[in-house]
Amino acid sequence: MSKRSFNDYTLSEDIIRALLSLGYEQPTDVQNEVIPIALQQKDLTVKSRTGSGKTAAFGIPICELVEWEENRPQALILTPTRELADQVKQDITNIGRFKRIKAVALYGKQPFAKQKLELHQKCHVVVGTPGRVLDHIQKGTLDLERLKYLVIDEADEMLRMGFIEQVGAIIDELPTDRMTMLFSATLPQDVAQLCHRYMNHPIDIEIQTQETTKVQIEHTLLTIRDSDKFQLLKNVMVIENPDNCIIFCRTQEHVDTLFRQLDQLGYPCDKIHGGMMQDDRFLVMNAFKRGEFRYLIATDVAARGIDVENITHVINYDLPLEKESYVHRIGRTGRAGKTGKAITFITPHEDKFVAEIEGYLGFEIPRKDVPTAEEVALGQLAFEQKMQSTPVIKRDKSDQLNKGIMKLYFNGGKKKKIRAVDFVGTLAKIEGVTAEDIGIITIQDNVSYVDILNGKGPMVLKIMKNTTIKGKLLKVHEANK
């Protein structure tokens, strides 16, 4: 059988070029199932394990389907957490880079006015958390008239108590003539039925979750008394000596305490939970993605969708009480074809929760004895060495894609009656520049930003210093990163 390729689908050159720049050589299983159907604009529910390439499975068809010429939002993607909204926006921007797709993220604890301004400009795709999206709809700042595509990511969470009312209220405002796609790693029966209420004869796709969960991730259970957990954690760390690891706790207080304890011992660690300021949450998450520290201590806020390359270990310091949560947590490792380890601590009275998780997974999680003093002693030297090593900072996924892109700043915008077509018209007349070399254009009241692609930025910058746009000579320089 020949190898699958993105060329097998009816995707435009712009999208395929972006996928290649992102290093996506072949579609993953879920992408292979979803893309052809989504391109036909049929409703879909998709159950596929986290890390299987779900975001691109809806991101690719959405970027392909939206019409660049339309200024008003055409696609809405709902996610349960702000970090995930931000990440999905980034993924959409990357996939749509050469088609110049403009994505905007909407979530709480960020200035409403700034988001309003972004929505006021050309915007193809909106990614957001339900509360803030609803807020924009109610205040009339999110125009839904041209909306044609709805994605509910992490659908099981979104259609649960707490979110369901907001999600329902949002859907009530959307045009009924739309395509709806629902994605989740877990899709309980009641949620699956509920989804169908919002959809038009959806096609249900399920990618064999159990097998990959079992094969790509090595699961272990260690039984321990509560009071001995911290010592066990230290021992496990020595033996496993993980490169990158998330340690999940049940509550914010546990996260704070464990972080303090590990930090005092000099572990390269940080923490994330819902009680922290949003900006701090982003800073921590981004530093973890770059590999600036190795241990992230987290509540379930970090369990969903968050994509960090090469997490080798997930430790459940506290057992999750919901079976679905186990699947989401451990899905932070063993991503994109890699393998990983999930080690779960249980106290003697937690057996019934384990039984539920095992029933849900469809296999028994192997129980092991806690490490012996000899085993710990054997690993000590290697552990100390890694503790002393300086972290290797990882490159961002989009770096490669951003190579050759220069963002230019112009000191004129809407108030000078300048529109995107004026930039395209002027820039494409420069010798050696075509519309293909012009990236995302953002026009604000008094300033504009234009991405110049393919390494042509410096040349365009030089020429634009002496070239008028709509008869006006604007100041131009490279925009601050």
Ligand code: AMP
């Ligand atoms: P997701 O399930 O969307 O969180 O994606 C998991 C990881 O797989 C992300 O780091 C993606 O960038 C990566 N990925 C998605 N699609 C592909 C592909 N076709 N080839 C290689 N990596 C991919």
